[in-house]
Amino acid sequence: MFIVHANHAEGLVDESNDWYTNQHRADSVAIPGHARAPRCEISDAQLGYPSFGQYRYLAIYEIQGVPQEPLDAMTDAIDAGMHISESMGSELLAAGYELISSWLDDGDREIALNDGSEV
16 A cells, blocks of 8 residues: 555645546556555544644555555656646655555454454
């Protein structure tokens, strides 16, 4: 996964949202190794821990295969002229992550409780 925390350029919220939703997501998933690219906006509901609250938006680029290859392909696409809107703020925080466990959802109740029983 490639995670990006970002903000819009001042006064360009609508333009940035339109660009990401209607162009950048499609451009991104067209790059080999990129599967999905959902985006989130920070919530008022927080646990009270330090957060990335200085960034309003989070994009999660789900990548497949050896993580560096899709990231290199993204860099190549940008270098080749893939449009990155000026409506995106200049400051962002980005990092690649590798899954070290599978996703767990309501259909996967294999969680052992402290007493050894399962949920």
